[in-house]
Amino acid sequence: MSFLWVAAEGICALSANKLRNFLMMLGMIVGVALLAVIMAVGKGTQQKVIKRVDTWPIRVIKVNAGGGKGYTRPQAGVATLKLEDADAIRDRIRGWDLMLCVAEKRGLPMKFGSRQCQADVFAVEPTYCEMQSWPVQEGEEIGTEDIRTMARVCVVGTTLAKTLFGEDNPIGEYIYIGKVRFRVKGILKSRGIGPGGTDSDNRALIPLTTGMRRLFNQGYISYVRVRMKSVAAVPNAVKTIRQLLRKRHHISPPETDDFSIVTAKQIAEVARGISRTLTAVLVALAGLSLLVGGVVMMNILLISVAERTKEIGLRRALGATQHAILVQFLTEALSVTLIGMTLGAALGWSVSVALRRYTPVITETAWEPFALVIPFALLFGVAFGVHPARRAARLHPVEAMR
Amino acid sequence: MIELEAVEKAYGSGSTEALVLKGISFRVEAGEYVAIMGASGTGKTTLLNILGCLDKPTGGHYRLEDTDVVSLDDDALSHLRNRKIGFVFQMFHLLERTKALKNVMLPLIYAEEYPDDAEERAKKALTSVGLADRIQYKPGELSGGQQQRVAIARALITDPAIVLADEPTGNLDRRSGLEVLAIFRRLQQEGRTIIVVTHDQAVAEHAGRILLLSDGAIAHDRPVAEPRDAEAELASLPKEDRR
Numbered sequence: 163m164s165f166l167w168v169a170a171e172g173i174c175a176l177s178a179n180k181l182r183n184f185l186m187m188l189g190m191i192v193g194v195a196l197l198a199v200i201m202a203v204g205k206g207t208q209q210k211v212i213k214r215v216d217t218w219p220i221r222v223i224k225v226n227a228g229g230g231k232g233y234t235r236p237q238a239g240v241a242t243l244k245l246e247d248a249d250a251i252r253d254r255i256r257g258w259d260l261m262l263c264v265a266e267k268r269g270l271p272m273k274f275g276s277r278q279c280q281a282d283v284f285a286v287e288p289t290y291c292e293m294q295s296w297p298v299q300e301g302e303e304i305g306t307e308d309i310r311t312m313a314r315v316c317v318v319g320t321t322l323a324k325t326l327f328g329e330d331n332p333i334g335e336y337i338y339i340g341k342v343r344f345r346v347k348g349i350l351k352s353r354g355i356g357p358g359g360t361d362s363d364n365r366a367l368i369p370l371t372t373g374m375r376r377l378f379n380q381g382y383i384s385y386v387r388v389r390m391k392s393v394a395a396v397p398n399a400v401k402t403i404r405q406l407l408r409k410r411h412h413i414s415p416p417e418t419d420d421f422s423i424v425t426a427k428q429i430a431e432v433a434r435g436i437s438r439t440l441t442a443v444l445v446a447l448a449g450l451s452l453l454v455g456g457v458v459m460m461n462i463l464l465i466s467v468a469e470r471t472k473e474i475g476l477r478r479a480l481g482a483t484q485h486a487i488l489v490q491f492l493t494e495a496l497s498v499t500l501i502g503m504t505l506g507a508a509l510g511w512s513v514s515v516a517l518r519r520y521t522p523v524i525t526e527t528a529w530e531p532f533a534l535v536i537p538f539a540l541l542f543g544v545a546f547g548v549h550p551a552r553r554a555a556r557l558h559p560v561e562a563m564r
Numbered sequence: 565m566i567e568l569e570a571v572e573k574a575y576g577s578g579s580t581e582a583l584v585l586k587g588i589s590f591r592v593e594a595g596e597y598v599a600i601m602g603a604s605g606t607g608k609t610t611l612l613n614i615l616g617c618l619d620k621p622t623g624g625h626y627r628l629e630d631t632d633v634v635s636l637d638d639d640a641l642s643h644l645r646n647r648k649i650g651f652v653f654q655m656f657h658l659l660e661r662t663k664a665l666k667n668v669m670l671p672l673i674y675a676e677e678y679p680d681d682a683e684e685r686a687k688k689a690l691t692s693v694g695l696a697d698r699i700q701y702k703p704g705e706l707s708g709g710q711q712q713r714v715a716i717a718r719a720l721i722t723d724p725a726i727v728l729a730d731e732p733t734g735n736l737d738r739r740s741g742l743e744v745l746a747i748f749r750r751l752q753q754e755g756r757t758i759i760v761v762t763h764d765q766a767v768a769e770h771a772g773r774i775l776l777l778s779d780g781a782i783a784h785d786r787p788v789a790e791p792r793d794a795e796a797e798l799a800s801l802p803k804e805d806r807r
Contacts, residue, residue: 167673178661476657479618480718481646481674483639559618563657 172493189455190502198510285373301348475562495547572623602777650719709740
C-alpha cells in the first residue's frame with residue numbers, strides 16, 4: 163500500500179462533497195478567525211493601556227493610607243497615615259522636589275442657596291495644582307496663606323460649579339460644604355471622566371488644614387505624593403519610605419504594611435497583568451469555539467462514514483487494509499482542519515485590519531495565528547478525526563457492502 | 565487452484581448458532597468457468613464471501629492457489645483480495661463523482677506497490693471491455709451495462725487469479741447482460757478462472773459447470789454439456805434492439 167496514494171484519496175473526498183466539507187471547516191474557520199482577532203485586539207489594547215499608564219508621572223511616588231494593592235484609590239476611613247508621617251518622609255528622603263498631602267472625602271453634601279448636590283472634597287496643600295498638573299482656569303489656587311490661616315476657601319471643579327451656579331460666575335460666592343461655609347476663590351480646568359469612571363470635575367479643593375480641623379475633624383490624611391528630582395531616585399526612595407513608615411507604625415516582619423506605595427512601574431505591571439488576563443480569557447473562549455468546531459467536524463465525519471459505508475466496504479473488498487481506510491479518513495480530517503484553520507487565520511487577519519481601519523478598535527495584527535495553524539490543525543485533526551476514522555476502518559467488508 | 569474442504573460457516577454461538585454452510589467441498593481448476601446456483605437463503609452469498617476472502621469459514625479448509633486462507637489475518641486477507649481476486653457486483657459499486665478511469669485504477673492504490681503504468685493499464689482494461697471512448701465519463705453518465713463493464717475492467721486491473729461475480733446481470737437488460745456474459749467467456753478463453761453466483765438458470769448455462777447449493781450444502785455439481793454462447797445470442801437479437 164502506498165501511503166501517499168491512500169492519503170490522496172482522503173483529499174479527493176474533500177472536493178466530492180463541497181457543502182459538507184465547508185460545514186466541517188466552518189468551525190475551524192470561525193474558531194481560528196476569532197482567535198486571530200482576539201489576539202490582534204489583545205495586543206492593540208495592551209499597547210493602548212501601556213500608553214495610557216505611561217501618563218502616570220514617572221517621578222512620582224504615592225503613599226496611600228491602608229494596606230493592600232492601593233493602586234486604585236485610598237481606602238476611606240483608614241486612619242493610619244498621619245501628617246507626622248509626611249513630615250518624616252519630607253525629612254528623610256533625599257532628592258525630592260515636590261510633596262503633597264491630601265485628605266479626601268467622597269460624596270459630601272454641597273449647597274448654594276436652594277441648590278444642593280454631592281461632590282468629592284479634597285483637602286490639599288498649595289502644591290496640588292503643580293503636582294497634578296491641574297491648573298485653575300479662573301481665580302486663584304489654594305495658597306500658603308490659606309493653609310496657615312485655615313481659611314474657609316475652596317476651588318471648585320467645572321461640574322460642581324455648573325450644578326450649583328448654572329451659568330453664573332461662582333467666584334466670590336459662598337457655598338456650604340456640609341455645615342461649613344466656604345468662599346469660592348477659583349475654578350479648576352475641566353478634566354472630564356477619570357480612569358475610574360467618575361467625573362473628575364465634580365470636586366472641590368479646600369486647604370488641608372481647614373479640611374482636617376474644621377470640616378473632617380480628623381488627624382489623618384489619605385495619601386502623600388512625593389515627586390523625585392529624577393526617575394533613578396524612585397526605587398531607593400520607595401525602599402526608604404517603606405522602612406520609615408514600618409518603623410513609625412511599629413510593624414514587624416510577619417505583619418503586612420498598613421500603607422501602600424504606588425509608582426509608575428507598579429501601575430504599568432498591574433495594567434499589563436490585567437490586559438494579559440483579559441486576553442487569556444478571550445483566548446480560552448476562542449479555544450472553546452474551536453473545540454465546538456472540532457466536535458462538529460467529528461460528527462459530520464461520523465455521518466460521512468455512515469453515509470459512505472458501501473464505499474468503505476468496496477474499498478476493503480478491493481484490497482484496502484484497515485490501516486489504509488484509517489489513513490484515508492484521517493487525511494480527510496487533517497485536510498479539513500488545515501485548510502479551515504488557514505482560511506480562519508487569513509479571515510482573522512483581514513477582520514483585524516478592517517477593524518483598525520474602520521472602527522475605533524485598536525488592533526495589532528499578529529503572526530502567531532498563522533504559526534499556530536499547523537500544530538493546531540494536527541492536534542484537532544487527529545483528536546477529532548481518529549474516532550470516525552477508526553469506526554470506518556473497523557467496518558467489516560461483508561457488512562459494509564450489504 | 566481453488567480447493568474447499570468441508571467448509572462450514574456458522575453465525576451466532578451456543579444454542580442460537582445457525583449453520584449456514586454445512587461442510588462444502590469442491591475444487592475449481594485454473595481456467596474453469598463455474599456458476600454457483602441456488603435459491604435465496606441457501607448460503608450462496610456466504611459462500612461467495614468466503615471464496616472472495618471477505619469472510620473466513622468457521623470450519624474446514626480453503627486453499628486459494630498455495631495459500632491457506634483460514635490462517636490469514638485481516639491485513640493478509642486484504643492483500644490477498646487485492647492481488648488474486650477481481651470482484652464484479654450486482655450493484656456495480658462504482659465510486660460516484662469519479663471518472664471511469666479513476667474507478668478502474670482504484671485497486672492499484674491498495675497494491676503493494678503502485679505501478680508506474682497504472683493509467684496505461686486502466687485504459688487497456690477499459691478498451692478490452694469496449695469502453696475506450698468512455699474513460700472520462702462518470703458512472704452517472706453511463707448506462708447500466710457500461711457501468712458493469714467499468715466494474716469488470718476494475719476487477720481485471722490487478723490481473724487477478726479469479727474473477728468473482730455476484731449476480732452480474734441482475735440489474736441489466738437482456739442485451740447488456742449478454743454483453744457482460746460474452747466478456748466473461750472471452751476472459752475464460754484467455755485463461756482466467758471465473759466464478760459467477762446467480763439464481764438465473766439462463767445465466768448459469770453460460771458457464772462450463774454448475775454447482776447447485778441447497779440448504780447450505782452442494783445438491784449437485786455437474787458440467788454443462790453445451791454452454792450457451794453469448795456472442796451468438798447477441799447476434800441473434802433483433803437489429804432494432806441493438807445500440
